[in-house]
Amino acid sequence: MNNNKVPAKTNVRYLILSMIFLVTIFNYVDRATLSIAAPILRKDLGFDAVSMGIAFSAFGWAYTGMQIPGGIILDRFGSRLVLGISLILWSVLTFLQGFVDMFSSALLALFVLRFLMGIAESPAFPANNRLTVMWFPRHERGMATAIFQSAQYAALAVFTPIMLWLLSTWGWQHVFFFTGGAGILIGLLWFFVVQEPRKHKRVNQAELDYIESGGGLPSIGDAPTPFSWSQIKAIGANRMMLGIYLGQFCLTSITWFFLTWFPTYLIEAKGMTILKVGIAAAIPAVAGCLGGIVGGTWSDWMLRRGFSLTAARKTPIISGLLLSSSIIVANYVQSVPLIIAVMSLAFFAKGVGNLGWCIVGDVSPKHALGISGGMFNLCGNLASIVTPIAIGLMINKFGSFDWALVYVAAMGLLGAFAYLVIVGRLRRLDSDGPAMPGVKANRAVAGSKQS
Secondary structure, rough: OOOOOOOOOOOOOHHHHHHHHEEEEEEEHHHHHHHHHHHHHOOOOHHHHHHHHHHHHHHHHHHHHHHHHHHHHHHHHHHHHHHHHHHHHHHHHHHHHHHHHOOOOEEEEEEHHHHHHHHHHOHHHHHHHHHHHHHHHHHHHHHHHHHHHHHHHHEEEHHHHHHHHHHHOOHHHHHHHHHHHHHHHHHHHHHHHHHOOHHOOOOOOOHHHHHHHHOOOOOOOOOOOOOOOOHHHHHHHHHHHHHHHHHHHHHHHHHHHHHHHHHHHHHHHHOOOOHHHHHHHHHHHHHHHHHHHHHHHHHHHHHOOOOOOOHHHHHHHHHHHHHHHHHHHHOOOOOOHHHHOOOOHHHHHHHHOOHHHHHHHHHHHHHHHOOOOOOOHHHHHHHHHHHHHHHHHHHHHOOOHHHHHHHHHHHHHHHHHHHHHOOOEEEEEOOOOOOHHHHHHHHHHHHHHHH
16 A cells, blocks of 8 residues: 555645635726716716716726836735735725715715725736736636636626616615625635735645646745836837737727726616616626636637647637627617627627736746736726726717727727737747846847747
8 A cells, every 4th residue: 555645736726716706806896886876976966978987087097007016016015915905995995985975076086086996906907917827827827817807797797786776776875885895805805715825825735836837936926026127128118018018908998888888878878777787787797707718718728739829819819809899780780689789799709808917927027927917907907097088078079879889899900900910929028037137138028029
């Protein structure tokens, strides 16, 4: 009898992924609270479309501006601590938005609270990406990324009906009270469950070896990473990264239409009641969730079948972005079921193409994942500023949502162009060494430009 049998590897990485998924759900639920409350809140507080667009954009100004500082903090203090504190802070700020009608300037109070919420949420997706790279080998990372990315659709699908019920039954204030309170409780749970790989008590060496042998990076959280301006310069000067950034801006523009103006579109442009919108708005979100799973599965399947990293990651992204432009068909149909079907197809396609974070994990410098993710999210979430205001201006000028849908469709086409023409071959920027300071950074950039 062999008493030296090697123990089977643990699967703690799936527990970590489930927590990332749960936190990301409330990351997006809290972002969507204002769009859910907007139809009633606008009337109660006397906001016109432009004022509502400004309120929608407040989150984006702070969230976008804090991406690089948030990435630096993330590399310095680690994903567990930074994301846990962030979750509790943004949940408290969400809760407080239920009291904005008590201020003399409700618009100013709402803008300030949404702005502060943007600061608090800024490290969230770079932290998700960093944890995924630490906990998952490359051939599982497409699916892992797709799962935590699909949380945004699950958030809309599950919680839109709940929040609209709260809105119609108890008033818009309770939308903020419910989501903010739930987020605080989940933040406390996070600290009990989540840890970085080599510090987690439940993981064994077999699982760590499996992750590392498959291209995962379980050791990057062992020590803080010093900040270097040369890292930002080298990443920002790289053509591949610039194309990825543009593609993410386009994809995020589609997301922010659904996160901000979509419920208002169904009510004001299509004459639906609030309770019916709760069901109708959930259907595209379910389709987006399914699309995310399809995209991640497709990408990982291509890797396992021997396709290059470039082909395996870019094929679902380009296909999804091209198909998402089908949203423009909604301008030419009147039937509400057909409109929901068109929106569902567009959101499904957007989900298929939502692998940008996976690519960032594949190509970023190993010891600058926080900074690189912050730069990526900064560029992508410029859309959170531009899209709500641009659509608000279009509604005010043209009196309809037609041009808004043209704008969203154009973003899908531009994003596909970025990945087809600008990005080129995918490769990790610091493939010649463990970091990117000085000469090694320049050599990595030069090498990727030649590829």
